Amino acid sequence: MGTNKNLIPASALALVLLAGCSSDGAENGGMGGFPPPEVNTEMLVAKDIPINREYVAESHAYREVQVRAQVGGILQTRRFEEGQQVKKGQVLFVLDQKPFRIALASANAQKAEAHARLMQAEREFKRVDALRESKLVSQRDLDTAQSTLQAAQAAMQAAEASVNEAELNLGYTEVKAPIDGVISLTQKHEGALVEALNDVLTTIVQIDPMYVYFNVSETELLRHREAIAEGRIKSEKGEKGEVQIRLANGQLLAQTGELNYTDVSVTENAGTVLMRAKVPNPERRLIAGQFVRVVLNGAYRSEAISVPQKSVLEGPQGKFVYIVEKDANGNPVAAMRQITAGDWYTEPSANNEQRWIIDSGLQAGDQLILDNLIKIQPGAPVSIAKPAT
Incomplete structure (x- = not known):
């Protein structure tokens, strides 16, 4: 059988077609002939960002005093109702x-x-x-x-x-309230023999203000203090800050308090530091032994960069994001940036969006890619979506 020297081998033809496809894809800016993915972006700006931290806490009475008689005798009368508010110096019991x-x-x-x-x-x-x-x-x-x-x-x-x-x-013989507070159940009733300085007659609990105790990890506390010393975090009240209480139903109490105690030692097993806040409680919304969440306000990062948490990816070398850069022809391409993320916070002006505060890796003016992250890779062309009107 004869051969035609003008025929092109099938393998060579396939290479020509493939080259044509690649050339056509490059002209359109996409990968494998597909158009570049459309992405929404955010122009990063530096601004003061409030830092709010939340911790699980337990409420404790500001004061709790056991009422005892200083002389012994027969209890004759009781002059209060259990659960009522009493004043310091008010007569509670009278002995014979x-x-x-x-x-x-x-x-x-x-x-x-x-x-x-x-x-x-x-x-x-x-x-x-x-x-x-x-x-x-x-x-x-x-x-x-x-x-x-x-x-x-x-x-x-x-x-x-x-x-x-x-x-x-x-x-x-007139047993008086040693402090203001709410009086609890009676332990001795009329006619009972009271032993001086031994028998507990009742207990008075002062619940306005209240104490809330919580623990902060040693690492977090050291990092926070270091940031303050370096000027990266600023606070008008120093380490005291402003404290709000979030109840189990998510509601924040209107009254704000402040930190008034930080332990000087670290818990051996947990590696945490005990802290305490003093919070007004005029409406008695807090009771002793209640589990709540402490929200620490008052500190802020000065001129900081932040990004939405959804834009941050995790790789072998840590966290990274994609930003928009220009290629040699001035076309937008994706560029990967390794970042160091610090605190996270909630942005009220963006529907309570969760955002990372960036310690390093980004600067004001960078154009951050927000979505279609699985469709892009470093150096790949992207199409920037028009802002929604």
Whole structure:
């Protein structure tokens, strides 16, 4: 069979066709003959960005005091309703006062007797002292009179102290509230024998303001302090900041508080640092032992760059994003940028979009690619979508 020398081999023809397709695709800017993917972009700008952090916390009463009687006796009356607000100094319980009134009367009688003896000793000393110069009395008589006077003076002081003690004990039969707060259940009722300084009668809890305790990781706290020292994070209130409380239903309390304590040691097992905030609680929305979330406000990153979390990808070398650059012909292409992401925050002006604050890798003026990330690769052409009108 003869051959035609003008025929082109099939393999060569395939290469020619493939080259034609590649050339045509390059002219259109796409990969494999497809048009370049359309992407939405965001022009990055530097601005002050608030930094809000949330932690799980537990509320505690500002003060919690056990009420005890300072004298013993039979409980006669109770002068409060359980669960009500009481004021400091308000009478809560009254013990039987009769034994203490008798003790006070006895102390007053002893005081009167001591006073009479003192008057007699003073008169005797003056009489003996007046006869001393005429040598009608001996030195021994004078010394005896003086000693009797001093003993009478001491007895008078002891009698006065006994009266004061009796009056004090009588006053202690009225058990008063040591602090303002909400009073809890009664532990002793009318007719019960109360042992001094031992039996707990009730408990008063002060819940306005309230304390909330929470833990922050050692690493996060050190990073935050380092950022403040370097000027990357600024705060008008320093480390105190502003504190808001988020309840279990997601609602934020209207009242704001502030940090007032940071522990000086790190928890061994957890590697965390205990912190405490003081929060007003006028409406009693918080109760002791309640689990809430603490929102720390007041700090901000000055002139910072941020990107939506959805635009950040993870690779073998860490986080990266795609931005738009120009090729040699001035056409837009995707360029990969490795980034170091810092804190994240919620942007209220963008439907509460979650965004990363960028520590390094991007700058103001970069054009960030937001979507179609799986369709692009470094150096590939892209088509920039027109902004929505």
